[in-house]
Amino acid sequence: MSPTEKIAHLNDKARKGLLPGSTKVLLTREVTALPEDVLERLVGAVKTFDAFSEENDPYGERDFGAVELEGERYFWKIDYYDRSLRFGAEDPSDTTETVRVLTLMHASEY
Numbered sequence: 001m002s003p004t005e006k007i008a009h010l011n012d013k014a015r016k017g018l019l020p021g022s023t024k025v026l027l028t029r030e031v032t033a034l035p036e037d038v039l040e041r042l043v044g045a046v047k048t049f050d051a052f053s054e055e056n057d058p059y060g061e062r063d064f065g066a067v068e069l070e071g072e073r074y075f076w077k078i079d080y081y082d083r084s085l086r087f088g089a090e091d092p093s094d095t096t097e098t099v100r101v102l103t104l105m106h107a108s109e110y
Contacts, residue, residue, distance in 0.1 A: 010093065010095065011061060012062055015078070022100060023099070023101075027104050027105075028103070028106065030105065031104050042069050045074075046076045046102075063077065074104065074105065075106075078100050078103075079101045079103070082098070082099070
């Protein structure tokens with residue numbers, strides 16, 4: 001598996017909540033203000049997102065996506081940090097040194 005394929009695989013796992021301890025989730029103000037049932041459906045849409053293409057995933061890392069829910073557009077983005085969350089990760093394919101931060105936001109907050 002190439003480094004890019006490994007990063008994409010790890011990002012898929014992080015997005016689905018399958019990398020506990022190696023993934024942090026941040027919700028923006030607009031997202032935290034959603035009713036609980038809408039937030040649950042939004043999180044479910046992010047977990048099941050698979051509409052990756054050359055246009056929205058040019059580097060093949062599967063680290064960004066957009067979903068529609070109740071007529072609103074939301075983005076999610078995965079960034080890579082070192083374990084202290086102070087600096088960018090040197091090697092996002094190394095789970096012992098990398099923390100993934102998934103940010104979920106309303107499109108207007110981008």
